[in-house]
Amino acid sequence: MSTLTRADGLWFEDGNLILQAEQTLFRIYRGLLCARSSVFGDMFAFPPPAEGNMMFDGCPIVQTYDSAQDMGFFLRAVLDSDFFEAPPSQTTMPILEGVLRLSTKYDVRYLRQRAMSHLLTTYPTTLAGWKARDAARTIPSVENTPFVVLNLAREFDMPWLVPSVAYCISSHDINKTLDGAPWAGKTQAQGEGVVKLGWADIKMCVKGRNNILVRQNAMALSFAKGSRRAPNRAAAVSPAPSTTTSCPAPDQCAFMRFRCAEILSRWGTAGFLDFFDEQQEAFAPGFCEGCLEAFRGTCERASEEMWEALPGMFGLEEWEELERVRGFA
Known part of the structure; x- marks a missing residue:
């Protein structure tokens, strides 16, 4: 435990379950998590492994293979109804990505739907939505966001976003499509530095452009x-x-x-x-x-x-x- 860190705001002394993501520990409530997530519900429906889980203060420690940042955003969204509300409430790209990734992985459908709704405010499927996006968008207008969103659309199987996202990419310098786009945000998939598209999407964007x-x-x-x-x-x-x-x-x-x-x-x-x-x-x-x-x-x-x-x-x-x-x- 000495090398691990308790998550600020997500360590409840009366919690009965500890999740470990990287070197961060989250002490939360097993019943509440299972009620929201069918994956966690199924996981805890089975007996623990023969060797048992590590324990701390009477709580089992379950190790996950998620980033601490994603897990923090996801658990806040599950436990705090005000943290990740549906549009027109605002959010950020790192929060959206973390919630989208883990709500998909752990089958928390209402959070996945919220994440998709946020993306649609900026990358809509109708021309009326396109015309209204500057007023309706709930994700800050950060330079080169479309490149991040196209990768998310592919990772999480959201093809309805691709036309308007690819149109946005076509409004940028073509070198960003070919060589990568600078990205100052901090998202799990891209990190800081450069967002690069897959080869199939590079070809799609060039031909569409x-x-x-x-x-x-x-x-x-x-x-x-x-x-x-x-x-x-x-x-x-x-x-x-x-x-x-x-x-x-x-x-x-x-x-x-x-x-x-x-x-x-x-x-x-x-x-x-x-x-x-x-x-x-x-x-x-x-x-x-x-x-x-x-x-x-x-x-x-x-x-x-x-x-x-x-x-x-x-x-x-x-x-x-x-x-x-x-x-x-």
């Missing part, structure tokens, strides 16, 4: 065609098909559509789903009110089409099938 860029460039071309040409402000042109028939400044509005095409075509990363919302300060003042609304409608329809096509661009099942799988998780 290319498909997204092809679609974005096609949209840019449609913007440019809609404006007919990059008009000279001194020259009058007929209203482009994408402008409103009552446009008071057809030349200016056509010019702005051409500028939008230029902006979009210069990107080497994914970004069209948020193009109108994130770029409108740059172009909105140049549109008349009617043409701005028309352009908004064009972008919304194109975003809906891209979202529906997103799983296929990464070689995945359609959204309907992914949602069906999620329903059985």
Whole structure:
């Protein structure tokens, strides 16, 4: 016991079970743990091994092969109802990962469901969820989080997260996909340093990124065609098909559509789903009110089409099938 440490806040003097994870001891309540976890319930339903467990102060010591950090987060979630609540309560990636890993391993389904719900606030399966994610997200926006989440989605069989996560990865520098992404967080799977994807996911992300860029460039071309040409402000042109028939400044509005095409075509990363919302300060003042609304409608329809096509661009099942799988998780 001299080389072991009692877990701060998870050592109850009246507890009747001690779990050891690495060099940390957690003295808790066997009955409560068994009531939450079918795996622990089944484990303690059998007689102890012939050689018996190590004992301390009348409590058996059961050694686990989990990290002390994961075990601490998991047991706090089990014992303290306020520690890991469902959205909209906030959490962190290390807490989420620890709870997800051990709730899956020890079959604590309500905690696994909570962890998956937190991930969905940032990596949703609907376009409406995507548009609302900045306000709805319950995981802090830490640089390169999508790379960590993609590995979690693979480790814990959550394919419905992959399209939106892979889209986020496609909005990053491609070198992060190929060589690894810096990660300042402290998670059990990745540690500190660099998050690396598996080879299959690297190929998926590279191919999907290319498909997204092809679609974005096609949209840019449609913007440019809609404006007919990059008009000279001194020259009058007929209203482009994408402008409103009552446009008071057809030349200016056509010019702005051409500028939008230029902006979009210069990107080497994914970004069209948020193009109108994130770029409108740059172009909105140049549109008349009617043409701005028309352009908004064009972008919304194109975003809906891209979202529906997103799983296929990464070689995945359609959204309907992914949602069906999620329903059985």
